[in-house]
Amino acid sequence: MTLTFNRAAYANLLADVLPQPIRSQAEYDRVLGIIEASMNKEAVSSEEEQLIDLFVILVEKFESEHYPSQNRSTPHSRLLHLMDANDVQPADLVSIFGSSDRVLEVIDGKQSIDLNQAEKLGNRFNLPSKLFLA
Template sequence: MTLTFNRENYANLLVEVLPQPIETEAEYQRVLAIIELLMNKESSGLEENRLLDLFVILVEKFELEHYPSQNLSTPHSRLLHLMEANNLQPADLIGVFGSQDLVVEVMDGRRSIDKTHAEKLSDRFNLPSSLFVV
């Protein structure tokens, strides 16, 4: 069974949560609560996963601007987060990296994500490739 992205469902989710740049601590806490709900949902559709990705980007931007010394987000940690959020196993990324060994090396932090793999991750998660490179 192939899942398809439903634009109407996604639009309804957007209307429900009204994503926007985070400017206050209260907005930041609201978005973190939404992320937690989305991550703890037993069965997420493509639309909810895309919304989760959007909120993660908004949180990272806010944290970079407001908590620069505490920002520990790296391409590696972003990949691990996206894998967890999308219930992916290392084998699910063989198509991106080309081999199980390379996937394991990247996940273990022994190898950096290069530009080619960042582009493939960008396509896989529908996110900017810049999130996956230093």
């Protein structure tokens, strides 16, 4: 589903959150909070989706600079985090992956998430589908 992008609405969102390079743990936590808050919304506008994309880039840059020896966020780790944060059980994802065996393979990291599944996960968690793609 493609929504109309409203530049004025996006400008207002930018003014509200004032995105900037993440240089501290406090700013990192603030940005993660904004991303998580969007997950709890029933619907995300195209402007909010664009802002989330921007924040994901900032988070990934901060993580690569400050946590280089730790595993960076991956589609698999993002899915596990979202499942935990939203109390989602593997059985809740069968409709997305087609079978409980496939769900377990993805959760165990044995299978990657394909484009169709990423789109369904994006809809399920109210986030851009590209967060679930490598």
